[in-house]
Amino acid sequence: MAVVGGIIFLIDRTGLFNADLNNNHEQSAWNAFYDFTKNNDVDVLLIGNSHLYTGINPNHLSCLLGANCFILASSGAPVIDTYYGLKEALTRCNPKLVVLETYGIDDKHVRKLSAGNLSNQFKSFSSRHNIFHKLVSAPVLFSSDNYLSAWSTSVRNHDFIFRDPAQIRKNKKGQNIAHHKNDLELGRFTRFNSGITESTDSLYDALGPVVDGNEFRVNRESYTAVKKIQSLCRRKGIPLVYLTVPMYQKHLTNYQSWKTILSRVIGPDGIWLDLQEQYDPELFTKDCFENTRNENQHLSSQGARICDYKLANFILDESGASLPDRHSLPDWKRLFYREDGYFERFTIEEGDQKNFLLCKNVDLEGLLIKDCIAEPDGSNCSFYLKLDKRTDPRLFSNGINLYLGIGKAEAPKYVRVKVQQVPGTDIRDHYLLYAYGEDIGDLTSMRLISLGLISSAQD
Secondary structure, three states: OHHHHHHHHHHHHHOOOOOOHHHOHHHHHHHHHHHHOOOOOOOEEEEEOHHHHOOOOHHHHHHHHOOOEEEEEOOOOOHHHHHHHHHHHOOOOOOOEEEEEHHHOOOOOHHHOOHHHHHHHHHHHHHOOOHHHHHHHHHHHOOHHHHHHHHOHHHHOOOHHHHOHHHHHHHHOOOOOOOOOOOOOOOOOOOOOOOOOHHHHHHHHHHOOOEEHHHOOOOHHHHHHHHHHHHHHHHHOOOEEEEEOOOOOOOEEOHHHHHHHHHHHHOOOOEEEEOOOOOOOOOOOHHHEOOOOOOOOOEOHHHHHHHHHHHHHHHHHHOOOOOOOHHHOHHHHHHHOOOOOHHHHOOOOOOOOOOEEEEEEEEEOOEEEEEEEEEEEOOEEEEEEEEOOOOOHHHHOOOEEEEEEEOOOOOOEEEEEEEEOOOOOOOOOOEEEEEEEOOOOOOOOEEEEEEEEOOOOOO
16 A cells, blocks of 8 residues: 555645646636735635636726735535635734625535546645645545545546546656736636627527526535534634625526525524525626526626625625725735726826826816826727716716827827726725726827717717
């Protein structure tokens, strides 16, 4: 046994049977988490499975809150796996709030997983770093005949010899490297950039919903895991919020049956943002969801954006968490400046040579403008106009025209940009009007010539 174990250990060290690391989101997220927590604490820790990491953008959420948010979620993870992930995460950070996504609370028995679900469980377990916590959790997460596979890539992936010899050759040449991204990695994995197509939507109309809430069940294992998460957060003095990201309204029927069972598991005192029950069809259109009619459906990047705003306001208003205001801290600005959502809430820093502050603190006949920012991206540009909430919303209900001079002062190009409120954009500090202009031209310089209210939608 010692000889065999030694051989397996040495083969594992070579990485010969490693799967493609570029497609291992779980490992990337845990590596990024350990890197991030070397010098930073996490204020809002979000845990769950793929419904969470496709349903929330932690970079955007961090900017909306002015805090550090991080997602540690694994594809298909049962809630008992989420519990052990939380235990390890709390050895590295001291969050002010934990958010648990509810989709992993079901009747899957973790020791009886097979095929794809078992493979996901292996990836989640393998991605964690803390050996002690892995030793403690392994007997709970795996049956005895899967212990070796959980710990060893060469045992787990030995069939690569026949199934994927190209991956073995890549590993042998040292080409299987998880390249560190230049972007700030906070566990984001928003995979779907477009929504449900007309053809898929017509299938829903013809065939009906895919998921029936009357068939939903929760077993004792999941119930116990939720209670363990509750107990752990209570001992640490961390508020716990439950989050249910929505599926398409035509995807699910009899949700109240599902809700009733989950309510019994969570308990009467649970702080719960249930966006399936609070489904807003005007916001969560078919563009907000993955283009699939399979049982497991995720949000698109557009749907995730709406969830970000709803979760941010819920945290501020309902969670009871006391989050630090990190926006004034140089280290936080260094991390998040120009990140997705930063200019939605905050203004330009002095000395910014890339972006333009077009105006600031303007009172235009009751239109109380906090600032207007242009953020170029090549020849394209995003425009953010922020209005004090004392402004009457009826004044800008149809939008505002920005009249701009772009390019050289002696021969400028004159451009009109119409900024409007985007459905679902809900920032508590101010009203936000937005536009994205394409092929505007030379954006080395830009100035605001005038503003104009739009009196009707046709203007």
